[in-house]
Amino acid sequence: MESIPKPTNTEEICLNLGPQHPSTHGVMKFELTLEGERVVKCVPVIGQLHRGLEKMAEGMLYSQFIPMTDRLDYLAGACNNLGYVLAVETLMGVEAPERAKYIRVIISELQRIASHLVAVGTMALDLGAWTVMLYSFREREMILDIFEMYCGARMTLNCFRVGGTPYDLTPEIIQKIEDFLKVFPSRLDDYEALLNKNPIWLTRTRDIGVISAEDAIAYGLSGPNLRASGVEWDIRKAYPYEIYDRVEFDIPTGSRGDVYDRYWVRMEEMRQSCRIIRQALDQMPEGPIMVDIPGVSLADKAQFPTNFPAVVRHFELLVKGFQPPKREIYVGVENPKGELGFYLVSDGTGRPYRLKIRAPSFVSAQILPKVMKGTLLADVVSILASFDPVMGEIDR
Amino acid sequence: MSPAELVKALKQEFGDHVAVVQEEPQLVVEVSREKLVEIARFLRDTPGLAFNFLIYVTAVDKIEYFEVVYAVRSLKERHQLMLKVRISREEPEIPSVTSVWPAANWDERETYDLFGIRFTGHPDLRRILLPDDWEGHPLRKDYPVDRRPEKVV
Numbered sequence: 001m002e003s004i005p006k007p008t009n010t011e012e013i014c015l016n017l018g019p020q021h022p023s024t025h026g027v028m029k030f031e032l033t034l035e036g037e038r039v040v041k042c043v044p045v046i047g048q049l050h051r052g053l054e055k056m057a058e059g060m061l062y063s064q065f066i067p068m069t070d071r072l073d074y075l076a077g078a079c080n081n082l083g084y085v086l087a088v089e090t091l092m093g094v095e096a097p098e099r100a101k102y103i104r105v106i107i108s109e110l111q112r113i114a115s116h117l118v119a120v121g122t123m124a125l126d127l128g129a130w131t132v133m134l135y136s137f138r139e140r141e142m143i144l145d146i147f148e149m150y151c152g153a154r155m156t157l158n159c160f161r162v163g164g165t166p167y168d169l170t171p172e173i174i175q176k177i178e179d180f181l182k183v184f185p186s187r188l189d190d191y192e193a194l195l196n197k198n199p200i201w202l203t204r205t206r207d208i209g210v211i212s213a214e215d216a217i218a219y220g221l222s223g224p225n226l227r228a229s230g231v232e233w234d235i236r237k238a239y240p241y242e243i244y245d246r247v248e249f250d251i252p253t254g255s256r257g258d259v260y261d262r263y264w265v266r267m268e269e270m271r272q273s274c275r276i277i278r279q280a281l282d283q284m285p286e287g288p289i290m291v292d293i294p295g296v297s298l299a300d301k302a303q304f305p306t307n308f309p310a311v312v313r314h315f316e317l318l319v320k321g322f323q324p325p326k327r328e329i330y331v332g333v334e335n336p337k338g339e340l341g342f343y344l345v346s347d348g349t350g351r352p353y354r355l356k357i358r359a360p361s362f363v364s365a366q367i368l369p370k371v372m373k374g375t376l377l378a379d380v381v382s383i384l385a386s387f388d389p390v391m392g393e394i395d396r
Numbered sequence: 397m398s399p400a401e402l403v404k405a406l407k408q409e410f411g412d413h414v415a416v417v418q419e420e421p422q423l424v425v426e427v428s429r430e431k432l433v434e435i436a437r438f439l440r441d442t443p444g445l446a447f448n449f450l451i452y453v454t455a456v457d458k459i460e461y462f463e464v465v466y467a468v469r470s471l472k473e474r475h476q477l478m479l480k481v482r483i484s485r486e487e488p489e490i491p492s493v494t495s496v497w498p499a500a501n502w503d504e505r506e507t508y509d510l511f512g513i514r515f516t517g518h519p520d521l522r523r524i525l526l527p528d529d530w531e532g533h534p535l536r537k538d539y540p541v542d543r544r545p546e547k548v549v
Binding site: 046047050052054055059090093217218219220231233238239327328329330332339341343345353354356358362363365366395396 | 418420421422424448449450451452454456457465467471474476478497498499501502503506510523524525526527534535539541
């Protein structure tokens, strides 16, 4: 029998978005089912960057894994280092000296600003606002210069150690940070002047990709994405680590949980980070930056020619590594993307028996199919950008 | 709520199905596989416990058996807890907790992918990080790290 052609074509089509799309930051693909311009179904496909970091950790000494954490969320190397180092310290029952704690907080808050700058910049870029992206990368450059002075690297910092930090903040670096703090708030005002009242920006972000507080909690969202939905939750306040109980700062929360709120929360967090750095710089005491415990830190190299036990201590630590007691712990820290946590199982040897990384982007990405459903194709890009996913972390 | 009170509340409700395996530095509780979903629902819905946030799901290969680990937290009460379930290596199967905490979805898929543990009742149990036709489960201790597993044709 001859089929009668339909007057209009209402067939659903399948569209593969990514992996080369800029807002997917490399290697995430969406299989979208579209009805006209509306998304009926969205299936995220990940795994294209999977490197098996957790398996690799089982064959490495605890200290050898620190550079690997830089490769997780490659926009927030210092924060990842801090999370991992804190986890191993908790496992070992070691605490870093005061000055080291301040240095860690200052560096990781700078890193938070740098990461949020990329988040806000690329989000604006995805919606067509080139200027904001160029401005935010200009400011990020200043932070990367500080990092370069601090530890010699700009992206993969590898700058903290179990028991402290190997590098001190010199007066020149502090001066650089002071300079940054002086200009940065006015630069933030510039971004807001460009975006906050911009009708295109508002229509593309307001009431799009709305996530309720209940959903945000149920799906395990964390960090700015959770706070944008109005949940006042920040690990720095809830379980203060390092010196976060000694500095004053606010937790910005959104009211609607839409794309705009997620942008706004990040902007506010940058301001709060500046406050934290300011206070930390003022409070920072003099003193050692590394603990002096055999089995945790290396001996002073100046003693080598005369002091044989120092040589043995050096050798033992480098060959056997730390030997934490048999137990298991989970430590989570507040990263720019959300809660980054490490679950460590120790069997008493120098290598972790099992290391699990709780990556914030991985957990929050699973709400995407739910949020994308029913939105327009053009909004898929802005919603994804507002989540600020980093694939190195999703795939690990 | 303090760890001791948490254990007391669980013991009262589930008796022998709950056993404490580690108290310091963090509380770890082993529960039985049959009662897992029930315990999960109890932890989430009981006022005062209110474990509404699932941090992660993962597994540990203990050579003789697998341990499936759940870390949960209450955003309201600010306490957290690690649950553990022991399952056999020959028949790695455990009920899914996605009905209690939707956040378990991808974590369970990942655990299935990397350990080969099947979560019954999971809405969409497919491999997530590795290609669909990948042989073996890399995070098992007997998986070869220096070469690709041979494909059985």
